[in-house]
Amino acid sequence: MVADPLSRVFSALADPTRRDIVARLAVGDATVNELAAPYDVTVQAVSKHLKVLEDAGLVSRSREAQRRPVHLEANVFDLMTRWIERYRQQAEERYRRLDDVLRAMPDDVAPHPPTDAAPTPIPQEGTPS
Amino acid sequence: MVADPLSRVFSALADPTRRDIVARLAVGDATVNELAAPYDVTVQAVSKHLKVLEDAGLVSRSREAQRRPVHLEANVFDLMTRWIERYRQQAEERYRRLDDVLRAMPDDVAPHPPTDAAPTPIPQEGTPS
């Protein structure tokens, strides 16, 4: 896959099995076989899932004899958290302001959902700010 | 699609165009045509993207004459945030504890990555707590 980092992280976590793997790795490192055990899919399938998680930077694998312990990389979560928080706060801020406007407005002028939309400057995510 | 809510939200945001739409909606509501303008894909394609975002609960659409203003639903972001924070903190806590153990250990006993993995009780995400 050649997608941007954020897309890789989000789509890696879009699969319930992969989220479950992440959840279990939060408790402690594990080998591929250990990770595969609970699911009724082949080890190869789990190996693929781990590759997806690794490409997203969510896990890393070392070597230890024949085993390849899988390790959760917590820091990549920040990438998501930052993205999410930015737009959540922005949206909530907008509601707060809208509330103020409506409250300050004489009742007989208050309109229905005021469609404040406009050809916005298109905040591009590549240049966040 | 019949996936679980969390999967829907994550995979909705796994697409850069859809994330950009969310980013622009954080500034203010907009119609399908307005949203479609900046991209060089057809309006139908954007309409599909909006359907995905709507199914994930990230946006809602009202009606206003022929227009269907699209509105960002900020509260659904919390679902993600909660999931992310749980495992991020869990993982960080684990590192902290591991650090303590290593610090408290006489140097000549300190092992390599201790592979503390085990057939963990599998914390299932359906029953988070």
Place this chain on the structure above:
DNA sequence: GCCATAGTCAACCGTTCGGTTGAAGAAGCG
């Protein structure tokens, strides 16, 4: 060297995804 164990690579298969074109709904305007 030989064999068992742990994991990955490669090819294939059905389904989903993001996109297209073309037609159809829904609502305002002359």
Place this chain on the structure above:
DNA sequence: CGCTTCTTCAACCGAACGGTTGACTATGGC
């Protein structure tokens, strides 16, 4: 009513996804 505008539905297409089976690589123990 007929026409234009905004939006969605339907069918299709190629690429990617999640899974399988089978062969291969890598390491350790005897």
